[in-house]
Amino acid sequence: MGDGAGANGTMILGIETSCDETAAAVVTADGQVLSSIVASQAEIHARYGGVVPEVASRRHLELIGPVIREALAGAGSGSGPGRVTLGDITRVGVTCGPGLIGALLVGLSAAKAIAWSRSIPLVPVDHLQGHVASLYLGPTPVEPPFVCLLASGGHTQLLAVRRHGSFERLGTTLDDAAGEAFDKGARLLGLPYPGGAEIDALARQGNSEAFRFPVARVPGLDFSFSGVKTSLLYAVRDLGDAGLAERRADLAASYQRAIVRALTQRLRQAAETAGIERLAVVGGVAANTELRAALPDAALAPLSLCTDNAAMIASAARFTDPLPPAEALVLDAYASAA
Numbered sequence: 178m179g180d181g182a183g184a185n186g187t188m189i190l191g192i193e194t195s196c197d198e199t200a201a202a203v204v205t206a207d208g209q210v211l212s213s214i215v216a217s218q219a220e221i222h223a224r225y226g227g228v229v230p231e232v233a234s235r236r237h238l239e240l241i242g243p244v245i246r247e248a249l250a251g252a253g254s255g256s257g258p259g260r261v262t263l264g265d266i267t268r269v270g271v272t273c274g275p276g277l278i279g280a281l282l283v284g285l286s287a288a289k290a291i292a293w294s295r296s297i298p299l300v301p302v303d304h305l306q307g308h309v310a311s312l313y314l315g316p317t318p319v320e321p322p323f324v325c326l327l328a329s330g331g332h333t334q335l336l337a338v339r340r341h342g343s344f345e346r347l348g349t350t351l352d353d354a355a356g357e358a359f360d361k362g363a364r365l366l367g368l369p370y371p372g373g374a375e376i377d378a379l380a381r382q383g384n385s386e387a388f389r390f391p392v393a394r395v396p397g398l399d400f401s402f403s404g405v406k407t408s409l410l411y412a413v414r415d416l417g418d419a420g421l422a423e424r425r426a427d428l429a430a431s432y433q434r435a436i437v438r439a440l441t442q443r444l445r446q447a448a449e450t451a452g453i454e455r456l457a458v459v460g461g462v463a464a465n466t467e468l469r470a471a472l473p474d475a476a477l478a479p480l481s482l483c484t485d486n487a488a489m490i491a492s493a494a495r496f497t498d499p500l501p502p503a504e505a506l507v508l509d510a511y512a513s514a515a
């Protein structure tokens with residue numbers, strides 16, 4: 178092993194297969210990303226308009242070996258250490274949930290096999306803790322305390338993060354997640370899956386004041402995106418095919434504006450409630466251009482670490498205790514958040 182590993186020679190292999198990205202990464206103890214490989218299945222699922230769980234599991238099975246090999250090979254190139262092999266890995270972190278059970282089990286089985294065969298510790302990682310831990314990676318890690326908006330395809334939560342490895346949930350969505358609202362909105366606009374990035378791109382050519390879509394008034398620090406989605410549905414219906422073709426960019430811009438407004442308002446309110454000044458945003462929706470621009474004072478995960486990846490999982494594994502060997506092989510996956 179070369180000398181580019183972490184302070185105490187730790188090299189963590191992260192594995193992530195909770196949805197439709199097969200990902201592996203090598204991260205050092207001090208949070209330096211030596212490699213991060215993400216094989217997206219988005220194209221395969223696009224023809225169905227969303228992720229098909231059984232198709233995702235099969236594709237994970239095909240990809241997991243090559244993706245891990247590529248992560249190891251990548252960790253040993255560039256400015257990192259010399260050749261890296263499984264023998265250099267000192268800890269394996271793997272996503273156990275929440276996510277699609279069949280998909281999670283593929284990553285979990287691979288992680289168990291590596292940990293068992295090399296006699297190295299296995300660390301179970303919660304996907305949401307993983308997204309938060311994307312902020313702890315180099316070159317400019319963010320340190321707690323901060324209030325974090327976690328906005329992805331499956332979750333929209335406000336978290337008070339006071340120390341590494343834990344958080345207090347302040348609010349959540351009562352219906353759709355923000356990413357889901359983007360994806361469903363894109364579908365109504367006739368844009369391909371996954372729709373967040375498509376709406377983001379189209380919105381740049383549109384007028385965000387053209388349509389008035391509502392920001393739901395929900396008590397406390399929770400969110401609701403079903404109303405804005407229904408408003409878009411009615412607007413699309415009223416316009417008809419020709420009108421939709423003409424106004425698509427305006428609709429995208431106005432719809433995006435309503436979602437971003439809901440997210441930013443609630444994030445600032447959460448910071449006030451928690452008495453924490455620093456703001457942060459993680460998850461796939463954190464890649465959104467308008468959201469990033471609306472929060473110039475917030476810590477934002479780098480674009481490559483917003484959507485699902487394994488570097489964030491390896492990062493979280495730095496702050497979670499490994500399982501005793503007897504418990505590692507019986508570790509199970511879970512579908513929804515505890």
Ligand code: KG4
Pocket residue numbers: 196328329330331332355356357359360371372373374377460461462463464465466483484485
């Ligand atoms: O974190 P992520 O990769 O997976 C989950 O854990 O769900 O988030 C994926 C979500 C999708 O709903 C996708 O449409 C959304 O993030 N997304 C975006 C953008 N890029 C990805 N939403 C808005 N603007 C974007 N640029």
Ligand code: ZN
Pocket residue numbers: 304308329330460461484485
């Ligand atoms: Zn995610």
